[in-house]
Amino acid sequence: MLADGTVLALSTVEGRQYPHGQLAANLIGFTGNEGGLEGLERALEPELKKGMPLTLTLDGGVQASTERALGEAINKVDAESGSVVVLERTTGRLVAVANWPTFDPQRWSGTTSAQWRNRAIADEYEPGSVVKALTVAALLEENLTAPRMVYDVPMRRPYAGTVINDIVPHPGTLRTWEILRYSSNVGMTRLVEEVNPATLHGAFQAFGLGQPVPLAVPTADGQLAAPERWTPLTQATMSFGQGLSMTTLQLAAAFNTIANDGVYIAPRLLITDPIRTRPVLRPEVARTMQRLLHAVIDEGIQTQAEMPGYHVAGKTGTAQVAVEGRYSNEVFSSTFAGFFPADQPFYTIAIMVRGAKRDYQGSQLAAPLFKEITSDILSMNAVVPSTQLLATTHEP
16 A cells, blocks of 8 residues: 555455556556465565555655656656656655556456566666766766866767767867767767776776666666776766666666765665665765756756756667667667756656657657656645746856
8 A cells, every 4th residue: 555545466365456457557567366476465475464554655656647747747658658657856765656558457368578677776777868967976986077167079070980970960079068068979978988988987987887776676786897897988888878888777777866966875664664875076066967967958848848947957868779780770768867956856856768660759758748747746735936046057
């Protein structure tokens, strides 16, 4: 059940019942004649058989609205699948874990494993340019760059035996924060070309990449190669989100570290789960990143991601998906990770949609979905528009 008393699953003389149907179905799972077969029903079967009430951290209203928004967005672009994670910044509480496709656990026998899958915690994917924010944060933490440091950044650059290209037109010189603003792959090669692989690898691990997430249900760890296996090219591509993989849950927790003034909080699913934290960034570095990620929105995709009167911070990503061992030119993952309000965050959201047939760019698909979800949450919580104008230059 949920903290507000909403019952998601219960046992009756007629068997296991799911009063709210598809709500959080991919997380709850279902039972068969012999007991739990999927999700929490399987993972926590010993406790459930004893009749122990288990209270989840989910907010029923946010869960329902997030599932609705995700389903509508996926149907609009005819995508294959998607997931959304909403985290409470200061506690790590999982407020919503939405997946698509989904199913009715009361009628699971007519569905497939693809519909049951909890993609938010089980699907690993290359996230694309959202990782640039984590890379820049790591370099700021080590004093290896500064927000106003200037780099020569052409639109294309021969690098490590290949050619790195940018998509968004930009000036020939960019400051570090502008490399984020224009989502420049070439700029990222400038930032990391002299960095020790162990430094960046350690930072990614500190953000939770390639690491297990201790939840009541099994989660995927993602893929992060050992630093001794990195080449100059793999380090460059990892810095902009290709060549490593993560779950939507891991992405949310990593960005929440920036929102939470540099402290990582392990995601929590049960009310009884302890709060586990570790410092990752100095508070001043995290706050600088908060301002830079607000600049990314305000000077790049404000209309796509931000509600009028409410400041948000975040980063989009678009990545080719590997199909049969090769990057596809037709299948992409669209991602967004961000937090709001930007000046005093209370929620962090990560989004991944795979295989959209159209409008697959992160700015076209994942960012507007973030806007829809934040709009619903702000409305539910009666949050008034901000009267504070954040700095328009966005330079720390």
